[in-house]
Every structure is written in structure tokens, then in C-alpha cells.
Amino acid sequence: MSNHNLSCWWIVLLTLTIAGCGSGPVYHVRSDVDFSFIRSVAVVPFQNLSAERFATQRMSSVFISELLQFDELMVLDPGEVLEAYSSMRLSPDVPLTSDQIVALGQRLGVDALFTGTVEDYGLERLGGNQTYAVTAVFGMSETQTGGQIWTAQIRHDGSSFWQKLFGGQPTSLYEVSRKAVREALGTLLGGGGGGSESQNSRGRDSSASATFPNRFITTDA
Amino acid sequence: MTARRHTSHTRRWTRSISGLVCACLLVSGAAAVEEQGTTTTTIGLMSISSQTQDILPASVAEIRQAAEASLAFTFAARGQDLVSPAETLALQRRWRVRDNLVIAQGFLDDAAAELNAGRIAVVQIMLAPNRIFLAGRMIDTATGLLLGAGTVDPEPWTPETWAADLDMGLARLTTALDATVSPSRGVTLLILPAQTRGIARHDAETATHTLLETVLRADAVSIPDPAVLNARLIAAGHDPRRLGADALAELAATPGAQFMLVTEILSYDSKARGGSAIFDDGYEEAVPMSLPSLTYFARLVDLSTGTLSASAIRFYDDQPASGWFGFMHTPTSREVLGTTARELWADIGFHTEAFHDQATGSTRTLGAADHPGRSVGDYGSFGRRHFVRNDGPGHGQR
Secondary structure, eight states, X not given: OOHHHHHHHHHHHHHHXXXXXXXXXXXXXXXXXXXXXXXXXXXXXXXXXXXXXXXXHHHHXXXXXXXXXXXXXXXXXXXXXXXHHHHTTOOTTSOOOHHHHHHHHHHHTOSEEEEXXXXXXXXXXXXXXXXXXXXXXXXXXXXXXXXXXXXXXXXXXXXXXXXXXXOOOOOOHHHHHHHHHHHHHHHHXXXXXXXXXXXXXXXXXXXXXXXXXXXXXXXXX | XXXXXXXHHHHHHHHHHXXXXXXXXXXXXXXXXXXXXXXXXXXXXXXXXXXXXXXXXXXXXXXXHHHHHHHHHHHHHTTOOBOOHHHHHHHHHXXXXXXXXXXXXXXXXXXXXXXXXXXXXXXXXXXXXXXXXXEEEEEETTXXXXXXXXXXXXXXXXXXXXXXXXXXXXXHHHHHHTSOOOSOOSEEEEEOOOEEESSOHHHHHHHHHHHHHHHHHHXXXXXXXHHHHHHHHHHXXXXXXXXXXXXXXXXXXXXXXXXXXXXXXXXOOSSOOSOOOXXXXXXXXXXXXXXXXXEEXXXXXXXXXXXXXXXXEEEEOOSOEEOGGGOEXXXXXHHHHHHHHHHHHHHHTTTSHHHHHHHTTOOXXXXXXXXXXXXXXXXXXXXXXXXXXXXXXXXXXX
């Protein structure tokens, strides 16, 4: 093989490597928690730190839809959660304390609560291209002690290597949100962020997830 | 001058054809009534809303008067009795019916007892710039169940022809509502009005009515009127947008009801613009005039546990679709919301036997392979049925 051909192959390999690089979710799963006892969950209203006024409602509906993709959990209707928030005088803009999580869990009769914070949501400019981007932090707290047992921070944008190279329509905000939520939930419920955990994510507790590839299934189920 | 004469000529032709179609609709309706051999007295319950005050073709009182006269004429042409507006108004005042989505059960009872009315035709007239949107429902006063629901594509109005355009629209709506179904058709499903954020009032009404129309046409399902349900919840001190365990228990007391369908439409338009509605106090936010990009999220709530039994979500991108030979097609709100409602309903799969299995207590979980998401035109799609696992006795029960 000539030197010219060899350098071409190296360039192709390097390009594909760069194209494949992406920021996966940063997550943490408590290793000392038995997830199999969690059967019913509720999704509490997300906190909005972005400039988009409907960001949290949009992310919530996408989150619930994605959550129902996993057949392991019973998800409480969000209307009931809103009613509990209203009657307990809780604000979606303030993070819940441990005591509030326990009280909310008792009132709703669920084993765990999903929380979320939308940090960044909307159009952003990357070089000459405009693309939609979402940055969010999701968490899960068990309602016996109010302790957080899972958290994942994810940033996803609609840009791709090929779009950067050739241009084209940006991926819709809905699609970007959906991918972000799916990837984040994958670190808890699936195989880990849509890819291999060790390669694609920087979780601090990959051993726990390796032990529980699907944490919510009991051994006898 | 020539152009103006040509426009006037075209408009005259259009009106003539519209009138002809209108007459055909009325004649066909009368024939249908004759076939049935019975006439039922109907109450016409009408409400009018508008996005902007400045561009109305006439005063609200004039529009109401014209609409009432048109509805009376339409019913008379079909050989059906319509209760006079004065009698209806007295009953409305007694039960404080000010919104077509909040109707007390007492109103239905008194309508049947005092006015001998077997049905209530609820008609919503929504005036937008150059367009009249119409949506309606037919309620059985004896059971409170829906007999029919429908919307018609918006009629364009001009200052000269608005009354004729309204006549035409009402005739078409009445025909759609008269596609009567039996008031008792098997499984009872509760459907609440669509919860919307960032879309116009007429689009929200269209969404609710297209969904009702879809479900009524699709399956053997009995649907209690959403307005009667709403009134029941409000009277019991519940907020229909936030239903707690007590409210769900209240709804579960409806005979035969096990599931409730809740829909939520969220605008994806970051630059909300346009005027706010002027006749509805609860609708203050500025909204776009046309249907923006949105997500339509439907969830099926199991009334016995309060958990979600199924959900489906669809994204609509408001970019116009390019068709054959580069022709651009911009669908109407009714087309978009109707198509999306049908797709969501299919995704949820309420008609499948799996729900009946669940009702009888057998365990079944459908995987993604049972109902893969599919792309249809502009719709980013994603549908999924989720069935609550029933792993042990009393599991999931409160």
C-alpha cells in the first residue's frame, strides 16, 4: 500500500473517530440501594432554569412518555402530583427537601419520585450552524428516607457530523429533548445511555449498573 | 375595474354553489329524519368566542341572533323541533351555564323534564381573522352521554357574506352531529377537554372536538359529555386540570368507567405572538394565530389506581410539506389535530383486547414490537402502549 493511500485511510479513521465522539450523560447510581423494591413512581414538576417558559412542561411530557417505554414501573398520573403540590403548597421552582420528598411520597403512595431541572433549552449557534440544544439534570429519590438514589446530567444537541459538514435542517427541539431523556433514563433503566456504559458515559458507579443491568426487575420476576 | 368585476363574479358563483350545497345538506338531513320516523326536541346551546374584537364582521349580539336563526332554520328544514332561545336562556341562567365546557347535570335533567328535550346541541362559534371556526357536540339528556361530536373546516368570511358563510358552516356542522350513535355502546371512557398551552382558543376547542369525534367514530365506546364531567368535578371542589385521588374516586363512580383519557397540547413556538382571546377570562396569554409546532400528548389513566395505563405522544412540525411537483401544502388546524388524534388513538390501542384482558385481571405486557412508532408526513411519531403489571394480589391498588 502506498504512503498516499495509507494517509487517506488515517484521515478517514480520524474523521470517523471525531464524528463518533460525543458527550454522554454524567450519572451516579447508589450502589447500596435495592431497586427491586421500587414499583410505583411519580414524576414531580421540573425546575426551569432556562429562558423558555414552556421548557419544563415539554420536557415532563417527553420524560413520562419515555419512562413508560420501560415496563418496569407504575407511573402515577401527573395530574395527581400537581394536586398534591398544590395542596402541600410546594413550588416547582424550589428543589424538594428530604422531608418534603417523604411527605409527598406518603401522600401519593409511591416508592420513588423522579425530579428534573432544565438548565438550558433552545436554539444555539455552533459555528455557522444553528442547532437546538438541551441540558438537563434528572434525579430519583426514594420516599422512605428522601435520599437521592440516581442522578444524571445530560446535554444533547441536534448537530451531527454530517450536518456540520453539509448543512441541512436542524433536528427539532422535540427530537433533541427525546434523545436527551432517553439517554439519561438509559443510565438507570437500560444498558446505560444508549451505548456501552464504560465507553459512553462517565458514571462514578459503573460497577453497580453492571451488577443491575435492569435494576427494577426482581430476581424471581 | 375588470379585475374587481371578475372577483365579484367569482364570489357570486361561490355563494351560489355554497347555497346549493347547503340546501342539499338540509334535504338529506330531512330525509334521514323521515327514515327514522321520530323527531326529538333539541336544545341549541350556543357560545361565541373571538380572538380579536376589532375585526368582527358585526356586533356579537348580531352574530348570535343570526346564528340562532340559522340553527332554527336548519333544524326546521330537517323536520326537528328546536327549543326557542328564550326558553333555553331561562334554563341557562338557572344553572349558570356560561361555558360550553361546563354544563351542570341539573341543566340536562331540567331540559328533559321541563322542556321535554331529548338532546342538547352544543355549538361553539369561534371567530378568527377572516375565518369562522365551528365545533359542536350532541348530548343525550337522559344519560348525559355523547351522541355525536364534530368540527367543520373554517369558513372564510367577508364583511358582506359573513351571515351566509355562517349558515353554510352551521348546516355542515349539524349534519356532522346528526351522524348519531347509540348512547350506550359498551365500555365507558371518560375524556376531559384538552389541556393546552400556547395555542389559540379555537385550536384548543378543535382539538377537544376532533378527539371526541375520533373516539366516537373509531370504537364502541360510551363517552359521558366532557362538559358534564367538568361541572361535576368543579361542583365537588376539584380542579379538572389537577385531579387528585379524591377526584379520581369521584370519576370512578361513573357507571362502567374504568379509564380516563387526558390530552395535553404544548406549543413549541418560542416566539408566541398575536392577540389574546377577549371572551374568556382564563385565556390571557398571547398565542400565535395559526397552529404552531406542537406536541400532542395523550395518557390513559386507570381510575382505580391513578396510574398511567398507556400513553402516546406526537410531534407536529409546522413547516409546510412539499408535495408532488413542488406544490406546498399547509394543512388546516382541523386536519392536523384530527389526524394526530386518530394516530394517538391508534397508538394507545384502547380497542385492543389487551385492555379487556387487563380489566379481567389477566397479566399481559405488550412490547415495542407490538406497536412500533411510525412516521407519517410531518409527524415525528412515537407511540407506546404500556400495561401495568399485575404481579400480585392487590398490587397497584390503594
